[in-house]
Amino acid sequence: MSEVHCFTSASFAYLDRVRVLAETLRRHHPDWKLWFCLVDEEPPGFAFDPAEEQIDGVVRISELDLPPLKPWMFKHDVVELCTAVKGAMLCRLLDGGADKVVYLDPDIAVFGSMADMIGRLDQHDVVLTPHQVEPDDDVQAIHDNEIGSLKWGIYNLGFLAVAGTANGRRFARWWRDRLFEHCYDEVPEGLFTDQKWCDLAPALFDGVHVLRDPGYNVASWNLSRRRVTIGEDGVIRAGAQPLRFFHFTKVTASGEVMLERYAGGRVEIFELMHWYRSRLAAHRPANLPKGWWAFGHYADGTPVPRAHRRKYRDRSDLQARYPDPFAAGSAAIADG
Amino acid sequence: MPVAYNKDHAARIAPYFEAQFYRASNPDLDLRHQDPLVHFLTQGWREGRDPSPFFDVKYYLHVHQDIAAADMNPLVHYVLAGKSEGRSACRPMDAQRRCIESARPLRERAQDWAGAEDRQPPQAPAAVLDALRAATARRAGLVVSVSHDDYARNLGGVQNLVLQEREAFEQMGWAQLHLSPAAPLPLLAQPEEPDAFRFAVRLGQDRLGIVLAEDLIAALGVVRQEGLALLLVIHHLMGLQPEALLPVAQLTAAPPVVWTHDFFTLCPSYALLRNDVRFCGAPPPGSGACGICVHGEERAGHLTRLRAFFEATSPIVLAPSESAFRIWSQRSGLPRGAAHVQPLARHVAASRPVVTAGDRPIRIAHIGMRMVHKGWPVFQELALRFGTDPRYAFYQLGIGQGAGVPAHVEQVSVQVTRERPNAMVEAIAAHGIDVVVNWPAWPETFCYAAYEAIAGGAFLLTHHGAGNVSALAAQVAPRQGLVLEDEAALVALFEADGLGQALARAERHRGVLIPQGGTAAWLFGTAEGGALRRRIMGQPAAVAGVAALLEVAADV
Numbered sequence: 001m002s003e004v005h006c007f008t009s010a011s012f013a014y015l016d017r018v019r020v021l022a023e024t025l026r027r028h029h030p031d032w033k034l035w036f037c038l039v040d041e042e043p044p045g046f047a048f049d050p051a052e053e054q055i056d057g058v059v060r061i062s063e064l065d066l067p068p069l070k071p072w073m074f075k076h077d078v079v080e081l082c083t084a085v086k087g088a089m090l091c092r093l094l095d096g097g098a099d100k101v102v103y104l105d106p107d108i109a110v111f112g113s114m115a116d117m118i119g120r121l122d123q124h125d126v127v128l129t130p131h132q133v134e135p136d137d138d139v140q141a142i143h144d145n146e147i148g149s150l151k152w153g154i155y156n157l158g159f160l161a162v163a164g165t166a167n168g169r170r171f172a173r174w175w176r177d178r179l180f181e182h183c184y185d186e187v188p189e190g191l192f193t194d195q196k197w198c199d200l201a202p203a204l205f206d207g208v209h210v211l212r213d214p215g216y217n218v219a220s221w222n223l224s225r226r227r228v229t230i231g232e233d234g235v236i237r238a239g240a241q242p243l244r245f246f247h248f249t250k251v252t253a254s255g256e257v258m259l260e261r262y263a264g265g266r267v268e269i270f271e272l273m274h275w276y277r278s279r280l281a282a283h284r285p286a287n288l289p290k291g292w293w294a295f296g297h298y299a300d301g302t303p304v305p306r307a308h309r310r311k312y313r314d315r316s317d318l319q320a321r322y323p324d325p326f327a328a329g330s331a332a333i334a335d336g
Numbered sequence: 337m338p339v340a341y342n343k344d345h346a347a348r349i350a351p352y353f354e355a356q357f358y359r360a361s362n363p364d365l366d367l368r369h370q371d372p373l374v375h376f377l378t379q380g381w382r383e384g385r386d387p388s389p390f391f392d393v394k395y396y397l398h399v400h401q402d403i404a405a406a407d408m409n410p411l412v413h414y415v416l417a418g419k420s421e422g423r424s425a426c427r428p429m430d431a432q433r434r435c436i437e438s439a440r441p442l443r444e445r446a447q448d449w450a451g452a453e454d455r456q457p458p459q460a461p462a463a464v465l466d467a468l469r470a471a472t473a474r475r476a477g478l479v480v481s482v483s484h485d486d487y488a489r490n491l492g493g494v495q496n497l498v499l500q501e502r503e504a505f506e507q508m509g510w511a512q513l514h515l516s517p518a519a520p521l522p523l524l525a526q527p528e529e530p531d532a533f534r535f536a537v538r539l540g541q542d543r544l545g546i547v548l549a550e551d552l553i554a555a556l557g558v559v560r561q562e563g564l565a566l567l568l569v570i571h572h573l574m575g576l577q578p579e580a581l582l583p584v585a586q587l588t589a590a591p592p593v594v595w596t597h598d599f600f601t602l603c604p605s606y607a608l609l610r611n612d613v614r615f616c617g618a619p620p621p622g623s624g625a626c627g628i629c630v631h632g633e634e635r636a637g638h639l640t641r642l643r644a645f646f647e648a649t650s651p652i653v654l655a656p657s658e659s660a661f662r663i664w665s666q667r668s669g670l671p672r673g674a675a676h677v678q679p680l681a682r683h684v685a686a687s688r689p690v691v692t693a694g695d696r697p698i699r700i701a702h703i704g705m706r707m708v709h710k711g712w713p714v715f716q717e718l719a720l721r722f723g724t725d726p727r728y729a730f731y732q733l734g735i736g737q738g739a740g741v742p743a744h745v746e747q748v749s750v751q752v753t754r755e756r757p758n759a760m761v762e763a764i765a766a767h768g769i770d771v772v773v774n775w776p777a778w779p780e781t782f783c784y785a786a787y788e789a790i791a792g793g794a795f796l797l798t799h800h801g802a803g804n805v806s807a808l809a810a811q812v813a814p815r816q817g818l819v820l821e822d823e824a825a826l827v828a829l830f831e832a833d834g835l836g837q838a839l840a841r842a843e844r845h846r847g848v849l850i851p852q853g854g855t856a857a858w859l860f861g862t863a864e865g866g867a868l869r870r871r872i873m874g875q876p877a878a879v880a881g882v883a884a885l886l887e888v889a890a891d892v
Contacts, residue, residue: 260428265429267613271629
């Protein structure tokens, strides 16, 4: 059987989520190699030992083949940067000889075997999961879901599977290169991080498979058309299919309002949410300062506002003047 | 900034405001000299303080941002406009969600039970033997009865049954030795050191005290050697060690009797409620359902231990109802000997029908505890939805503990005791309750409350998945019961005039509940029980008349 490599990408703030992903992936795919692409550095007093984690390896952002790191990182906020590295990480694994590579967002938990999906990579080069696979018919749901997909992307890039074929590698390189330059949350400009780019994938590449099995990538944005149920046989289903993985996209109060809007009068979704929160609590890292992100502040500790990042990425003169904007400091970027 | 007091607003929200709840949930406020309602109106709502358990200020403002933007008291808005606009006063499925959110693994919950432990030193082995010999002298046999607590100190269905059995066995010339854990727990006790397990022991009606398993087994071994017939009857294993009971089973000449009063032999969540909220049907222990359930982790080891006990003893299974037996046998897969259904009580209807006044609202009650597994959230939802409907009046009959009671539900305190076993039946009749909604979250194995509803002359409303309750309602339908498909059908029945029509067609009778004597009735009153008894006694014995035994049971 060909070897499957899986990776996720996150900062330490999402370490609890990475751990739940790892724990649940291990249960269903103990043979997959799981990599953690770490877009962060340890804060003082915080120890991270990969050997203690249920992962096969950690690749730090500094180890990836990326544009000059400091200015490139500075241009991105945490969500943008964690997604911008995904193309480079995918290429790294494919270049290392992986037959099949799967990306899963850290806020995903795996509930069933994905063997069927992996099997599809024998016929196809890229597998994508759309946010929705069935039309909505309620005005609110059309707005929340279908119009949401038109804004933020048809396919949810919390999941991606790519074969190590020539075509798969071609796709990976294209995606990596676009993310180097244009992985921003700029919806009015037609960009939304790594995700919106993949709207183009079926047009630009052969072998792109749209996986419409409702058991994959279940989340608030598709619950309206796939009820989550739990049978007396113990099987958790989404629509008529066994649940493969759930994307716990927001575990906040506002995320819960979206879930309850589409829970369809059933408690199962709240059971899943409670289970997920309790697993997060069990995996919460000790001694991690609240809101920590190593690239969220200047060298002197001042937070980097989003406006500074935008200004820096729009101004080639600033980039030339300050090749290390973190060291340059807030005043330099603000006044520059 | 405080809001000016508005007398009209105060009057409008008063029926939806619970002063006692407000005081209890805001211990930081000094409300000794201030009306809590005034505090809520002028200040409390701005601080996110809820006026009752049924109105969530923060939720209302979060989902209705137009109200938040208008800076309006959310409860005032709800009463004046929001309710008629169909806006939710609190989260959808709030009661069930609170239940899920407070669900904890039983091992964690067990820590709250530590105070219930009887820490007395154990009885000396010689004292145990002496007491056993004295209690069994000139007795035909000894029934070793096992359940989760001291039946004489606690009230409940199983406790009543153990008491009935004691009296019935004594009438038949047997003695009863009752074992319960010295340290009650909501799950099996840890399997370590079964010899040192501490039983709380009652011999006949007298409490013998704490006895170590090894001393108990030694004493039972002696009286057995001396020719005493023994029968082990397990009503419940909660808090106990099956490993400590195995040597007792091995001393007897016949398999033990195991009752399925609930589904504890299938899962430590005895009502098979996944995350304490939904009936799960005891799926395979490694299933996705167990994976997300707070009881899933405990279940694997629990099942291994129970399987070992069942494999070693091949017990006779007694079920309190057909539905309990059907569910248990379909889901358990545990090895067993024979199995029989032995109902705990029988209902006998009076011949004269109940006459009700036709010009008053239909009186609808939830009887018993306000608990999720007893269907309280469904009743609460009905009361919140139809509480102001002039066609209906809502009641809760039972003890006042549990979840809060919404406005428009009259709480009637009723406590069934050994001295007043018919208290609930009498209260249903006395308050002229027309309909009891019995909507359990699990298939009840034998639900006294449903029988009490019928005996009290009420019409029983339930759903298909309510086990013994569904069976009872189907049995008395359409005269005195109705089994509905789901909650949507229940709401539809209330919305249209379905309930009024069902009652118009009904012919309700009061009645009496006759206890059936449990294991004793089975052992002495059925052919299968007689066969087991002869095996225990090692000799043929005269079969007591069923009628005589039922008479005994009815006296109890």
